[in-house]
Structures are given as C-alpha cells and as structure tokens.
Amino acid sequence: MEFINTYLPNVVTFWDYIVKAIWETGYMVSLSLVLSALVGIPLGVLLVITSKGHLKPMPALYQVLSIIVNIFRSIPYIVLIIILIPVTRVLINTSIGPNAAILSLVVGAAPFVARLVETSIREVDKGVIEASQSMGATTWQIIYKILLPESLPGIISGVTVTAISLVGFSAMAGVVGAGGLGAMAYNYGFNGFKTDIMIVTTVLLIVMVQVIQMIGDVIARKLDHR
Amino acid sequence: MIKLTNIVKEFKNRFGTFTALNGVDLDIQKGDIYGIIGYSGAGKSTLVRMINLLETPTSGEVLVGDTHLHKLTARDLRKARRKIGMVFQHFNLLWSRTVLENVALPLEIAGVPKSEHKERVNQLLDLVGLTDKADMYPSQLSGGQKQRIGIARALANNPDVLLCDEATSALDPKTTDSILDLLKDINSKLGLTIVLITHEMHVIEKICDKVAVMESGRVIEAGEVVEVFSHPKTTTTKEFLNQVSGTEQISDEFLSGLGEGAVLRCTFLGGSAGQTVISRMITDLGVQVNILQGQIKRLKEVAFGTLYVQIQGDVDAEAKAVAYLKKNGVIVNVVRGAEGGSN
Ligand SMILES: Nc1ncnc2c1ncn2[C@@H]1O[C@H](COP(=O)(O)OP(=O)(O)OP(=O)(O)O)[C@@H](O)[C@H]1O
Ligand SMILES: [Mg+2]
Numbered sequence: 001m002e003f004i005n006t007y008l009p010n011v012v013t014f015w016d017y018i019v020k021a022i023w024e025t026g027y028m029v030s031l032s033l034v035l036s037a038l039v040g041i042p043l044g045v046l047l048v049i050t051s052k053g054h055l056k057p058m059p060a061l062y063q064v065l066s067i068i069v070n071i072f073r074s075i076p077y078i079v080l081i082i083i084l085i086p087v088t089r090v091l092i093n094t095s096i097g098p099n100a101a102i103l104s105l106v107v108g109a110a111p112f113v114a115r116l117v118e119t120s121i122r123e124v125d126k127g128v129i130e131a132s133q134s135m136g137a138t139t140w141q142i143i144y145k146i147l148l149p150e151s152l153p154g155i156i157s158g159v160t161v162t163a164i165s166l167v168g169f170s171a172m173a174g175v176v177g178a179g180g181l182g183a184m185a186y187n188y189g190f191n192g193f194k195t196d197i198m199i200v201t202t203v204l205l206i207v208m209v210q211v212i213q214m215i216g217d218v219i220a221r222k223l224d225h226r
Numbered sequence: 227m228i229k230l231t232n233i234v235k236e237f238k239n240r241f242g243t244f245t246a247l248n249g250v251d252l253d254i255q256k257g258d259i260y261g262i263i264g265y266s267g268a269g270k271s272t273l274v275r276m277i278n279l280l281e282t283p284t285s286g287e288v289l290v291g292d293t294h295l296h297k298l299t300a301r302d303l304r305k306a307r308r309k310i311g312m313v314f315q316h317f318n319l320l321w322s323r324t325v326l327e328n329v330a331l332p333l334e335i336a337g338v339p340k341s342e343h344k345e346r347v348n349q350l351l352d353l354v355g356l357t358d359k360a361d362m363y364p365s366q367l368s369g370g371q372k373q374r375i376g377i378a379r380a381l382a383n384n385p386d387v388l389l390c391d392e393a394t395s396a397l398d399p400k401t402t403d404s405i406l407d408l409l410k411d412i413n414s415k416l417g418l419t420i421v422l423i424t425h426e427m428h429v430i431e432k433i434c435d436k437v438a439v440m441e442s443g444r445v446i447e448a449g450e451v452v453e454v455f456s457h458p459k460t461t462t463t464k465e466f467l468n469q470v471s472g473t474e475q476i477s478d479e480f481l482s483g484l485g486e487g488a489v490l491r492c493t494f495l496g497g498s499a500g501q502t503v504i505s506r507m508i509t510d511l512g513v514q515v516n517i518l519q520g521q522i523k524r525l526k527e528v529a530f531g532t533l534y535v536q537i538q539g540d541v542d543a544e545a546k547a548v549a550y551l552k553k554n555g556v557i558v559n560v561v562r563g564a565e566g567g568s569n
Contacts, residue, residue, distance in 0.1 A: 127316055128320055132331070135331065136303075136308045141335055152322065226321045
C-alpha cells in the first residue's frame with residue numbers, strides 16, 4: 001500500500017476512472033469484435049466461393065468484394081474515424097463515447113476478418129469438398145458442414161488477431177473521444193502529466209492483449225483435431 | 227447399371243484444349259466389380275467422376291440405373307448422387323469430426339432424422355470392422371482404418387454403386403489386400419456394383435470381374451478380366467500383365483553352368499494351365515524336364531507367367547517338346563539349343 005501510494009499517487013486518486021475505462025475498452029472491443037465477425041465471416045466465405053474454380057464462381061462479384069475489402073483495409077484507422085464521424089452522428093446522435101467508436105471499429109476490422117477467414121477457408125482440402133459434393137450436398141450444406149468447421153481453428157486465430165488489433169484501435173479511438181484506456185492514457189497521463197496513469201493504463205492494455213491471445217490459443221488448440 | 231456412351235471431355239485453358247476423354251463407351255452390369263486400369267494421365271479419374279457427374283461431359287451420355295444424369299436438374303442430381311457412393315485415394319475425411327460424425331455426414335446431407343444416425347452408423351462401422359473407433363478422430367487412425375471409414379461413409383445412404391478412385395493406392399500391400407477383401411465382401415453381401423480405378427494389376431487380379439484398359443483418354447480393351455488378359459491385344463495391356471507375371475531373365479552364368487539339353491522359356495498367357503502342360507508333356511513325350519526358374523501366377527482360373535525349363539536329350543527331344551508346348555498354347559523361346567542344335 002505504502003509503495004502504491006508513493007509511486008502511483010494518481011492511480012489511487014483516479015482508480016474509479018481507470019476501472020470505468022477498463023470496462024469501456026472491454027465493451028468497445030467485444031461488441032465491435034462480435035459485429036466484425038458477423039460481417040467479416042460471411043464476407044470471407046463469399047470471397048472464397050465466388051472466386052474462380054470454387055463452389056459458385058462469380059468473377060464480377062468477387063472482384064467488387066475484393067476491391068471494397070482492400071479499400072477499407074488500406075485506409076488508416078485514424079482517417080476512418082474522421083470520415084465516419086458524420087455517419088455516426090446521424091446513426092446515434094453523438095460522435096463521442098464508446099458507442100460512437102463502434103462503427104469505425106467494425107468498418108476497420110470486418111474487412112480484416114474477411115481476409116483472414118478467406119485464407120483459412122481456402123486451406124480446406126479440395127478433396128473434402130469434392131467428397132461432400134459426391135454425397136449430394138448443397139452449397140449451403142458445404143459451407144456450414146464442411147468449410148466453416150474445417151477452417152474453424154484458423155478462423156479462431158484470425159478472430160484473436162482481430163481482437164488484439166481492436167484493443168489498439170479502440171485506444172486510438174479513445175484519443176478522439178471514445179473513452180476507454182486509450183483516452184485515460186492520453187488525457188490524464190500524457191496531457192495531464194500523470195506518468196503513473198500512463199504507465200498503468202499501458203500495462204493494462206498489454207495484459208488485455210495477453211489474455212486475449214491466451215484464450216484464442218486455447219480455443220483454437222481445443223478445436224484442432226488435425 | 228451404368229452405361230457411358232461416347233463420352234468426350236475437353237479441358238480448356240488459355241493455352242488451348244486438352245482432350246482428357248476421347249469417345250469412351252463403358253457398359254457396367256449390376257453387381258459387377260469393374261476395374262479400370264491405366265497409367266497416370268490416362269483419364270481414369272476423369273472417367274470415374276463422370277459417373278456421378280463431378281465432371282460434366284463435353285459430349286456423350288451418362289446413364290446410371292435408368293437415369294440420364296446429365297439431363298437432371300441440380301436438385302435431382304444431388305438426390306441421385308446419394309445412391310452413388312465414392313471412395314477416394316486420400317480418404318477425404320473431415321478431421322473436425324469424429325469417426326461417427328464422419329460416417330453420419332451423408333445421412334445429415336440427405337436429411338435422415340438424427341435419431342436414426344447412431345444405429346445406421348453402428349451398422350456401417352460393424353460392416354467395416356471398426357465399431358470401437360466411433361469416437362476417435364481420423365488423425366488417430368491408420369491409413370487402412372481411414373479408408374474403411376471412407377467406405378463406411380460411402381455406403382451410408384445404401385447406394386447402388388460404389389466408385390473407388392485409387393482407393394488402395396496410398397496403402398501398403400497388406401492393407402491393400404484387406405481393403406480389397408472388404409470391397410469384395412460388400413459386393414457379395416449388398417449386391418452393390420463397384421467401379422474401381424487403379425494402376426495396379428494386383429487390384430484387378432484380386433477382385434475384378436471385368437476390366438477396361440485405358441490409354442490417352444480411350445478404352446483400348448475391355449471385357450471379362452480372364453478374357454482380356456488371356457488374349458491381350460495391346461502393348462499396354464501386356465505391360466500391365468507383366469506387372470504380375472514377372473519378366474525376369476535367366477542369367478548367363480547360370481546357363482553356362484547347366485548340363486546338356488535345350489533351355490526353353492515358356493510363357494503362359496491364360497488358356498494353358500502351365501504346370502499341367504509341363505507334366506502332361508513329361509508323360510506324353512517321355513522326356514526329362516528340369517524346371518529351372520520361373521513364376522506362375524493365377525488370375526482367376528487362368529494361369530500365366532514364365533517358366534524356364536531344361537529339356538534333357540538331343541535336338542529331337544527339343545523339337546518334340548517345342549512342338550508339344552506350342553500346340554498347347556504356350557509361347558516358346560529357345561534360350562539355348564541342345565547339342566548340335568538347330569539354332
Ligand atoms: N481440371 C482439369 N483441367 C485440365 N486438365 C485436366 C483437369 N483434370 C484432368 N486433366 C487432365 O486430364 C488428363 C487425365 O487426368 P486424370 O486425372 O483423369 O488421369 P488419371 O488416369 O486419373 O491419372 P492418375 O493415375 O495420375 O490419377 C491428365 O492429363 C490431366 O492433366
Ligand atoms: Mg486419378
């Protein structure tokens with residue numbers, strides 16, 4: 001206690017704020033992760049099956065999707081936040097707070113998820129797809145009985161990587177008004193010259209990343225029977 | 227049961243057109259174990275994939291049972307495929323599913339009520355002799371066991387036809403034999419028609435009733451196994467026959483160490499049952515025969531192979547023996563003539 005009071009005085013004073021910031025970051029990361037997965041996974045599946053020589057080749061659609069994904073992946077996140085401020089305002093009537101960051105986080109992360117999912121699904125053995133076709137499976141059955149289960153460990157790893165990126169992105173969003181640990185570090189730590197807060201919030205972000213990675217690895221390993 | 231008529235398959239790419247199948251006709255009867263043999267690239271896989279339309283013909287007709295597969299809608303084709311099981315060289319099992327779930331996959335796809343899966347899967351695992359492996363994952367099984375699961379899975383919806391694309395090519399000889407025995411067993415138990423692709427004569431010899439020999443996208447010989455291999459017409463067929471009959475030569479050293487008398491190489495190709503011809507010759511002609519080296523194989527009821535024999539005696543004995551053997555359908559080469567010999 002003595003030690004904490006001496007070396008981390010502001011952390012003690014602002015502890016309640018820090019706890020709130022942890023929750024805000026957790027909220028932003030988990031909600032945007034779920035939404036990114038909901039958008040990104042189907043998009044990844046589409047990117048695979050519409051490509052040449054796959055289940056439903058549709059070259060035009062594939063090209064369009066691929067270009068859109070690339071565009072959103074190449075816009076720097078900080079620019080994405082600024083571009084999306086007006087849209088956010090229309091949607092939820094405000095451009096600050098954790099909810100305001102969700103849209104830009106999802107727009108930034110979903111294309112990333114889509115590409116990672118695409119890569120994982122492409123690794124599914126062609127022979128297995130062929131076997132299911134020989135059994136008379138529909139495209140839909142092939143997707144949810146073969147492609148997704150067989151690439152699940154890869155998808156989980158992809159989602160884990162995305163979650164970690166989202167921790168970083170959400171910290172950046174924090175700087176422009178979304179709250180969370182990033183905002184805490186910037187507003188109190190950097191601008192407010194409270195070095196101890198900057199250090200502690202940074203350590204908390206690192207711990208968060210480690211925990212996410214660990215959970216992701218454990219799940220992926222559990223699911224992998226190769 | 228299966229009738230392919232004038233099947234042509236062309237693969238187009240940016241460099242041009244490649245004709246993988248060039249006017250293939252195939253007529254497979256119900257209950258047959260029909261082998262298709264050919265070298266790599268002959269078009270065997272392409273041909274067998276025509277039978278469930280995994281590969282669509284550029285032209286020609288595919289008749290399975292009394293359904294023209296190529297005329298079906300996508301929906302009806304999927305339904306028809308449930309009655310055509312397929313087994314693959316690399317098994318193609320889902321590693322994400324247990325053995326039980328793998329075998330149940332075709333049932334799920336066909337919409338069989340979940341409550342019936344377990345019983346059906348257990349029947350199938352019993353048939354292939356792997357009931358104790360139901361809850362394992364494919365990665366925990368050996369190649370032979372994986373193929374048994376592949377076969378169980380292919381049989382799940384009670385198909386009328388089983389297609390096997392190199393089903394044993396990834397397995398060692400002993401495991402190959404056990405899988406072939408299983409296929410034969412299934413064929414007689416379930417009355418299933420089996421189409422089997424291979425590049426190994428051993429597979430044909432062991433279980434097939436009929437055979438088609440393929441080369442560069444064509445069937446060059448086809449018919450009863452015994453018929454085709456007792457009167458091989460093409461070099462390719464003869465080469466495949468050699469796979470099982472052996473072509474070893476007799477060494478010169480061994481020859482020079484032999485006593486007097488002609489040395490003959492007798493090649494049996496079907497028709498003549500080797501050993502009986504030799505023993506009948508011994509009694510009929512009263513000659514002494516030394517069997518030096520050779521290999522006689524049986525393909526169904528037909529013997530074929532090569533024997534090196536030494537005929538004791540002079541030129542006369544040699545001539546009589548050669549004539550006798552030739553009359554009985556044996557191909558004779560004189561390796562070394564008798565003393566004062568004719569050649
Ligand atoms: N999708 C394809 N596109 C282009 N060419 C193809 C395609 N599939 C097969 N071929 C060609 O058709 C020919 C026959 O192929 P196929 O796979 O039927 O041979 P195979 O007799 O089964 O040989 P293997 O014993 O090696 O399996 C080969 O020359 C192959 O390159
Ligand atoms: Mg092949």
